[in-house]
Amino acid sequence: MIGMVGAITARDLRLAMRRQADIVSVLFFFIIVASLFPLGVGPEPDLLRKLAPGVLWVGALLATMLSLPRLFADDYRDGTLEQLVLAPQPLGLTVLGKVLAHWLVSGLPLALLAPVLGIQFDLAGDALLVLTVSLLIGTPALSGIGAIGAALTLGLRGGGVLVSLLVLPLYIPVLIFGAGAVDATVTGLGAEAHLSILGALAIAGVFFAPWATAAALRISLE
Amino acid sequence: MIGMVGAITARDLRLAMRRQADIVSVLFFFIIVASLFPLGVGPEPDLLRKLAPGVLWVGALLATMLSLPRLFADDYRDGTLEQLVLAPQPLGLTVLGKVLAHWLVSGLPLALLAPVLGIQFDLAGDALLVLTVSLLIGTPALSGIGAIGAALTLGLRGGGVLVSLLVLPLYIPVLIFGAGAVDATVTGLGAEAHLSILGALAIAGVFFAPWATAAALRISLE
Amino acid sequence: MLEASNLECQRGERRLFSRIGFRVDGGEMLFLQGRNGAGKTTLLRMICGLTHPVAGEIRWKGEPIGQLGDEFREELCYLGHLNAIKEELTPLENLLASAHLAGEALSEDDAIDALEAVGLAGREDLACKYLSQGQKRRVALSRLVHEKRALWVLDEPFVALDVAAVAWLAGLIGAHLQRGGMAVLTTHQAVDIPAGAVKELKLS
Amino acid sequence: MLEASNLECQRGERRLFSRIGFRVDGGEMLFLQGRNGAGKTTLLRMICGLTHPVAGEIRWKGEPIGQLGDEFREELCYLGHLNAIKEELTPLENLLASAHLAGEALSEDDAIDALEAVGLAGREDLACKYLSQGQKRRVALSRLVHEKRALWVLDEPFVALDVAAVAWLAGLIGAHLQRGGMAVLTTHQAVDIPAGAVKELKLS
Amino acid sequence: MNNRLINWFKYASPQSFYPLAGKLIPWFAAAAVVFGAAGLWLGLAVAPTDFQQGEGYRIIFVHVPASWMSMFIYLVMAFWAGLGLAYNTRLSGMMAQALAPTGALMAFLSLWTGALWGKPMWGTWWVWDARLTSELILLFLYIGFIALQASIDDPRRADKAGAVLALVGVVNIPIIYFSVKWWNTLHQGSSVSLTKSPSMAALMLWGMLLMALAFWMYSIAVALYRVRGIMLERERGSEWVKGVLQAEGTK
Amino acid sequence: MNIHWQSFSDFLAMGGYGLYVWGSFGVTALILALEPMLAVRRRNQLIARLKRQLRAETKSAGERRTPPTPNHPQ
């Protein structure tokens, strides 16, 4: 079981390494978004510090969302998805493996890069820490929820937009509690409450979403 | 000659209409970027007005950039590009047709939508006008220059990021003069100088870039 | 073992086929015929459980495949029009990945063996995007070399293959049937498969 | 008319072929043979000017094709492994678009005619993504029905076609040769083309 | 270009260029060290204080040579690239590829030293002024060129694709050079020109020219060194490379 | 051509601009020293790799006398 999930994840990771673009483009986008803000707004530190949580979290969210359409599209186009569906194991686990790989090449690097970008915004040490932690907890939820949207829109005309449209409402809670956690730290309040809700969202995203995704995939292939 | 360009443009437009996603996703992205800023920054009108030119122009630029990888990718994958290269007419004109179609489904809607979003930022009437005009002049340059990057990276591992990397430096002047024109209007200076340079960039982008793109396409197919 | 009765398929406004039935036992091959667009691919996908019939039922060892789920899939090997290989990966990586994903343990030596058998020796480490059309198809087919599952469902497996490879694949299918396996296949080419029992089913 | 001499091709570290030469005149067909990966597709793309040889030269009416440019392309019709059709468009739209892009004036009536000739009557308005594999190939082939250009370069045109369509296409190519046209083609299937002069070239 | 020249480019084979480059490198390297030492001595130890900028102006001795080189290397690179695209010569692609990293470093140095100069003189590390922006674009162009070539496996295609990019980017060079004239910028205009007499003190001028010469020699030496490696890599499998490899072994 | 500086510390201070001047010259020197070093290292690695390949080639050319196993589609 776990071996299977591992095999899927390993294959997707190898593909990502081969292409590299997948990883780099998410990061690159995040960097561009986060760097253009200070340029546009000007260098007043107080203002930047106020903007930081929102900007960084929105950047991470957008970067993840942009990478969603490709989550299943390549496998769909070249026939691999049919093979995955026909494999003798619960499709939900296969999806879990793919979600995991997606997180490893998008969410994780985003979370690790975020503090570096946070310095641009003159964030203090504890805020940087909470920023990283909130992204580490929140991005798995983004990947998990996003997979449902990606599966539902597979092969449809709407493509990319449709994903965004479906997924955005479900992302907003993650955004609110994620950015809220950092904001709370900046303003000196505790971040625990926010982080624990974020954790609950992540657990739901990682353990329940794959089964919905699996159902959506079967429908898309019909 | 002109007929050919028209035929290509018409085909691409029909495809875009059939898919719709292409148009909507560019606009949708632009709206998201432009709307999240005021949410993040808060509602002080003075501040917003200062941010507006940069934010809107950056949003338009990012939206265009994200749509670039698909400019030739579909035609490349399904063999249409080979047919286009083998058509008995200058490839540069074919490219011009595709660039035109790209602008009609990305740049033009962006320019028309921008004033609506500009109102969110409390821009005055003349600034809104200059914003629209600057986008109308500037986005063809973005499409034209972007096509070179898209053609050069066709079928490469780097994919999307590589396009951004190649194209971004050439986009910076367009951004500077475009945002500069709006900024000049907001601060009460004339925008003509900026707009005329923008016009020069657009002419170069539309009339010279297709030939470089054509050369790049031939190389990519080799 | 594999039985279908009274199958009916509808696509859009069009009824592709109806009242189709067949039965395939161990060692038998079902050869599906029909002109382009007759519904062969659709029927094969139905047999795999990827599409559902409007009416009728497909049974494996007496049970409807929908109820069997993974139990059925463990004995099924499907090869469609599309190769299901990744252009960025090498043939070796593709083969290993697809075996793992199908839940089979394939050692690297066996994989290299299989690629050699399929005529890709010396290309194991070249990304698939550089391969020729026929070589890509061979990568997809290399899965069959060590495939022990009972039911092979092959949709035009001979496409793009050269004469030598067609003969080799026919032999491979023949050996599978000899071992008591089953196969359902379609092709528009005239291929001589050394099989004992061939049933034909014509869609029209 | 079409001549090549001393062609050599290198892919990565591998020399695919060298010292290849041939000559095709009006009414003649060049039949390219070779196993999978021998370099047939590569050679066809060279003939079209899409790839350049490491050495040697290809001439059309005595002039190197590189120098002729559009003059050569006006007389060339290439059909590759890929169908060059858009899944979102209908067969009719696809055919009209590809004719326009190739610089030909094809009326809608002629297009409907061509689609009918190719066996797609009744499917003109169904998006191509719903078509079967063979039907997609037929859409690509429908371009040939009204094609008057002198040189046809066809890369495995018979793939995925059913028996009737194969015979029809063979006849179409034969008629083109009869009219004094030229064709260069590859296929792994045994197809009977009613052509007067067939030259064979074997890559190995 | 006359025919003899074309022939020379066409037949200047890597095989004959390789040993020639090997012989030239030590001379250029030595010249770089000598000119560099002399230039540093003049620039850092002897040259007088600038009446406006104090000692801070001494950054000029690295800033200007690096800036010049960054532009000039790009021109040379684009020239080779264009030549390769037009005449399909083997050597030119290798030259372009060998020049790019050095050019990128020069562009980086120009930006770095310029920023360090801007802080005391203008009070800011960076402004979005025409010259500064266009120099930044130059750095991006170099990086884009390198990244593009790195992601293409087939060297012939890599050369051609790189060439298109390099040629498109050439428009940037006159913009950098003339930006101070065309726009009213913070950056100072050119003080060394062929037409008017130098406005700088003779010692400063000499120091700068010596440093520029040193940068020239350095760039040539490094590029030649790098091109030799590229030749070996691209022509591996040919007899002459096997010979070179065997000779390397005995050393 | 007299030396312009009174003392060494004077020289280091650069009239108050030490940080900027030495920051520029230092990084320049660093880069101009590093680039050749990296180039030499890459070249050595390259030559080692090419030699390895050459050896492997000549070896396998000697071994590959046995014909490829028959009955494979070529």
Ligand code: HEM
């Ligand atoms: C990051 C910032 C800077 C960049 C990218 C930059 C770029 C350049 C370039 C490309 C040149 C050579 C062009 C030519 O010779 O006309 C140059 C020359 C020069 N720069 Fe800068 N520069 C920067 C900052 C500065 C600063 C802050 C100063 C002094 C306050 C300065 C002073 C000069 C001088 C004096 C020259 C020589 C002009 C001449 O004599 O021809 N630069 N710079």
Ligand SMILES: Nc1ncnc2c1ncn2[C@@H]1O[C@H](COP(=O)(O)OP(=O)(O)OP(=O)(O)O)[C@@H](O)[C@H]1O
């Ligand atoms: N939405 C739809 N409306 C009408 N007809 C449809 C629709 N979707 C699919 N079809 C038809 O269903 C058929 C599907 O055929 P299928 O792919 O199974 O054919 P096949 O027998 O495999 O043909 P081939 O030999 O070409 O592979 C086609 O004739 C196609 O035109």
Ligand SMILES: Nc1ncnc2c1ncn2[C@@H]1O[C@H](COP(=O)(O)OP(=O)(O)OP(=O)(O)O)[C@@H](O)[C@H]1O
């Ligand atoms: N970079 C590379 N390195 C080594 N070999 C390569 C490279 N790129 C392509 N090849 C080889 O070049 C050949 C290309 O063959 P081509 O596609 O022309 O074959 P074909 O004769 O059309 O075969 P098919 O009958 O399968 O269509 C293949 O054998 C492929 O493995």
Ligand SMILES: [Mg+2]
């Ligand atoms: Mg089918």
Ligand SMILES: [Mg+2]
């Ligand atoms: Mg082929």
